[in-house]
Amino acid sequence: MTIIAAMDKNRVIGRDNKMPWHISEESRHFRRTTTGHVLLVGRKTYESWGGKPLPDRLHVIVSRTMPDTKGVDICRSLEEAIEKARSYGRKVFICGGGEIYRATLSKADRMILSYIDSEYAGDEYFPEFDEDEWIISKKETHDQFTVVYYERKK
Numbered sequence: 001m002t003i004i005a006a007m008d009k010n011r012v013i014g015r016d017n018k019m020p021w022h023i024s025e026e027s028r029h030f031r032r033t034t035t036g037h038v039l040l041v042g043r044k045t046y047e048s049w050g051g052k053p054l055p056d057r058l059h060v061i062v063s064r065t066m067p068d069t070k071g072v073d074i075c076r077s078l079e080e081a082i083e084k085a086r087s088y089g090r091k092v093f094i095c096g097g098g099e100i101y102r103a104t105l106s107k108a109d110r111m112i113l114s115y116i117d118s119e120y121a122g123d124e125y126f127p128e129f130d131e132d133e134w135i136i137s138k139k140e141t142h143d144q145f146t147v148v149y150y151e152r153k154k
C-alpha cells in the first residue's frame, strides 16, 4: 500500500476540510499516479472531493456514519477497508486525510509525498515519521513542489 499526500513546509495538508492550495501540476501528478488503481480514503476527504468518485478509480471509503452508496465501497473499520482495497488485486493508494494517514503510516510500504514550497494556514497535518525507516528511491522537482518517493526499509 502506498500513501500519497501533499504537504506544505509545516506539514499542513488541509484547512476547513479542503486542500489549502490549488496547484494544477500537483493535481495532475495525483491523477496520473492513481488512475486505474484503488483509493482508500476517510469519509471527510471523500466529502471534500464533492462526495463523488474520481474518474477511473475504485473507491474504498472508511466511515461509521456514511450510508451504503452505489459505486463505492463503504467500510466500517480500517481493517475491513484494507482487506476490501487489497481484494481488487490492483495498487492501493491511501489518500488521506489526516486521521487515515496517522492510522496507516505503520502499515504502508511506500509513500509518495509532494512537498509544496510554500506555507499555508491549516488545521490538518501529515504525521511525523522516522526518515531512518525509509529509503528515498526518487525525487522529482517541479515548479512549486518536489515529489519524494519513499520505500520502507526491509
Ligand SMILES: NC(=O)c1ccc[n+]([C@@H]2O[C@H](COP(=O)([O-])OP(=O)(O)OC[C@H]3O[C@@H](n4cnc5c(N)ncnc54)[C@H](OP(=O)(O)O)[C@@H]3O)[C@@H](O)[C@H]2O)c1
Binding pocket: 004, 005, 006, 007, 012, 013, 014, 015, 016, 017, 018, 019, 041, 042, 043, 044, 045, 046, 048, 062, 063, 064, 065, 066, 075, 076, 077, 078, 095, 096, 097, 098, 099, 100, 101, 103, 124
Ligand atoms: N494534502 C493532501 O494530500 C490531503 C489528502 C487528503 C485529505 N486532505 C485533507 O485532510 C483533511 C481531512 O482529514 P481528516 O483527518 O479530517 O479526515 P479523514 O481522515 O479524511 O476522514 C476521517 C473520517 O474517516 C472515518 N474513519 C476514520 N478512521 C476510521 C475507522 N477506523 N473506522 C471507521 N471509520 C473511520 C470517520 O468517518 P465517520 O465520521 O463517517 O465515521 C472519520 O470521521 C481535509 O482538510 C482534506 O482536504 C489533504
